[in-house]
Amino acid sequence: STEPEREDWSPSYQPKDNSARSIVAYVLPVFTCYKLSGVNAYGFNEPSSDREFHDAALMLHASVHQNSIRNPNSNSSYDYEMVALVHRGIQSCAGGSNRTQMLKDLGYRVEIVREPIHKINIENDYLRNHAPRNNGGRAGMREMIRLYAFKMVEYPIVVLVDTTTWLLHPPDAIFDTLLNGPHGHEWAESHPDHIVRDTFYPNGTIATADTLPTELDIMFTRDYSSMQQGDWTTGISLAFVPIRPSLQTFRKLITVYQKTSYGAAHGWENKGYAKYAGSMQTKGLLTYFFSEIRPHRKLELHRCIYNNLADVPYIAGKRGGSDNCRDVKEHKRLPDGTPMPCTDCRIQEWGKIVVANYAICQSPWVCPWIENPGNIPLLVPTLAMCRRFHEHWFATRLAVENIVVNEAQRTKNRGTFKQDVFKGYCMPGGERGGAYLAMEMSTILPPNGFGNTGLPVIRVQGQ
Numbered sequence: 001s002t003e004p005e006r007e008d009w010s011p012s013y014q015p016k017d018n019s020a021r022s023i024v025a026y027v028l029p030v031f032t033c034y035k036l037s038g039v040n041a042y043g044f045n046e047p048s049s050d051r052e053f054h055d056a057a058l059m060l061h062a063s064v065h066q067n068s069i070r071n072p073n074s075n076s077s078y079d080y081e082m083v084a085l086v087h088r089g090i091q092s093c094a095g096g097s098n099r100t101q102m103l104k105d106l107g108y109r110v111e112i113v114r115e116p117i118h119k120i121n122i123e124n125d126y127l128r129n130h131a132p133r134n135n136g137g138r139a140g141m142r143e144m145i146r147l148y149a150f151k152m153v154e155y156p157i158v159v160l161v162d163t164t165t166w167l168l169h170p171p172d173a174i175f176d177t178l179l180n181g182p183h184g185h186e187w188a189e190s191h192p193d194h195i196v197r198d199t200f201y202p203n204g205t206i207a208t209a210d211t212l213p214t215e216l217d218i219m220f221t222r223d224y225s226s227m228q229q230g231d232w233t234t235g236i237s238l239a240f241v242p243i244r245p246s247l248q249t250f251r252k253l254i255t256v257y258q259k260t261s262y263g264a265a266h267g268w269e270n271k272g273y274a275k276y277a278g279s280m281q282t283k284g285l286l287t288y289f290f291s292e293i294r295p296h297r298k299l300e301l302h303r304c305i306y307n308n309l310a311d312v313p314y315i316a317g318k319r320g321g322s323d324n325c326r327d328v329k330e331h332k333r334l335p336d337g338t339p340m341p342c343t344d345c346r347i348q349e350w351g352k353i354v355v356a357n358y359a360i361c362q363s364p365w366v367c368p369w370i371e372n373p374g375n376i377p378l379l380v381p382t383l384a385m386c387r388r389f390h391e392h393w394f395a396t397r398l399a400v401e402n403i404v405v406n407e408a409q410r411t412k413n414r415g416t417f418k419q420d421v422f423k424g425y426c427m428p429g430g431e432r433g434g435a436y437l438a439m440e441m442s443t444i445l446p447p448n449g450f451g452n453t454g455l456p457v458i459r460v461q462g463q
Contacts, residue, residue, distance in 0.1 A: 361382075
C-alpha cells in the first residue's frame with residue numbers, strides 16, 4: 001500500500017517549544033546491515049554492530065538536541081524532530097536487536113519504507129542493470145529511500161543526515177534562508193564566505209550565480225574527497241542536505257530517474273554526471289537534477305563550514321602545481337604566477353564550523369589513532385582537526401551519560417587509551433587505535449526524548 005497523498009508543502013508538525021521559529025526534521029536513512037566479523041563490509045564509518053548502531057543513533061540525536069532551542073545553552077531558535085527511514089528488509093540484522101524499536105527508544109519517529117523506485121520501471125537499460133551495484137554493492141537500490149525526505153511535507157524543513165554527521169553549532173542561518181526564500185537572503189548576502197556561487201559543469205564550463213535563487217528546494221555541499229587527477233566530476237555530499245519538502249519535487253525526481261537516458265561513459269543524458277560512487281543513485285540523481293533541471297532552486301554551501309571532512313585538499317604528488325586542487329574551480333594562477341591556494345578545511349576556524357563529518361576521520365566508535373602523524377606530513381593537519389572532532393563527540397557522550405542517562409545504566413569511563421581525547425571510553429588494544437566501550441543497550445530516553453535538557457557548550461583542545 002502507498003501513503004495517502006498530501007497537499008504540496010503543508011507543514012502540520014508544530015514545534016514542541018512554543019517560542020521556536022519552526023521545526024526541522026533530521027532524517028536518518030537506515031538501509032544496510034553489518035558484517036558480523038572482520039572489517040566492516042561498508043567501510044570504517046558504518047556501525048558494525050547493534051551496539052555501535054545504538055550509540056551512533058543516540059549521539060546523532062544528542063548532537064541535534066545540543067544545537068536546538070530545546071537546549072537552553074544553545075542560541076538556536078529552531079525545534080527538531082528525529083526521524084528514521086528504515087528499509088523494511090533490515091529492521092534487524094542476523095537475528096540481532098529490533099532496530100525499529102531501538103530507534104523509537106532513542107527518541108526517533110520511525111517510518112518503515114521500501115524502495116521508491118522499482119527496477120522494472122527504469123527505462124534505460126544501462127541504468128537498470130548497473131545502478132544496484134553502483135555504490136560498491138553496499139545497498140543496491142535500498143539507499144534511494146533517501147528520496148522520501150522530499151515527500152515529508154508535514155515538516156517545513158527536512159535535513160538528510162547519516163551516521164557520520166555531527167553538528168557543532170546551530171544551523172539557524174541557513175534554515176532562515178531556506179524557509180524565507182528571498183526574504184532570508186540578508187544572511188547569504190552578508191556572509192559570502194558561507195556560500196559557493198561558482199558551479200563547475202562536466203563539460204568544463206564554470207557558471208557564476210550573480211543573484212541568489214528566489215525560491216530554494218535544496219542546500220548542499222559537494223564531495224571532493226574522492227576526486228582523482230584528470231577526473232574532476234563530483235556529486236553532492238549526502239551527509240547534510242537541508243531540503244524544502246515537496247510532493248511535486250518528489251514525483252519529478254522519480255520520473256526523471258525512471259525515464260532519463262544514462263550512458264556508460266558520460267552518465268545522465270551523456271552530460272558527464274558519472275564515474276563517482278553513487279552517480280547512478282541518490283547522489284548522482286540529485287546532482288544532475290539540481291544542475292540541469294532545477295539549477296535555479298539550489299544553493300551550494302561552503303564545505304568547510306557545513307560539511308567539514310578535514311580532508312587533504314590537493315591530490316597527493318601534485319602539491320605546488322596549478323592543477324593540484326581537488327576542486328577544479330581552483331585550478332588557477334594568481335597575478336604573480338603562483339598557483340591559487342586550495343581551500344583547506346583542516347585550518348578552518350573552529351568557531352565557524354557548523355557541521356563536521358567523520359567520513360575521513362573515521363567514526364568515533366573505532367577509537368581511531370595514528371601515533372606518529374609526523375611521519376606522514378600530508379596527514380598532520382588532518383589528524384589535528386580529526387582529534388578535535390573526536391574529542392567533541394566523546395565530551396558530548398560524557399555529558400549525555402552524566403545528565404540524561406539513568407545512573408544505573410551509565411557506562412563507567414574507565415578506559416585508559418588517550419583519555420584527553422576519548423574521555424575514558426576507549427581501552428588500549430583496538431584494531432585502529434583503541435577498543436571502544438559502548439553504552440548500555442538498555443538506554444531508553446524519556447517519552448519526550450531529551451526534553452529541555454541543558455547540554456553544556458563543549459570546548460576542545462586548541463579552541
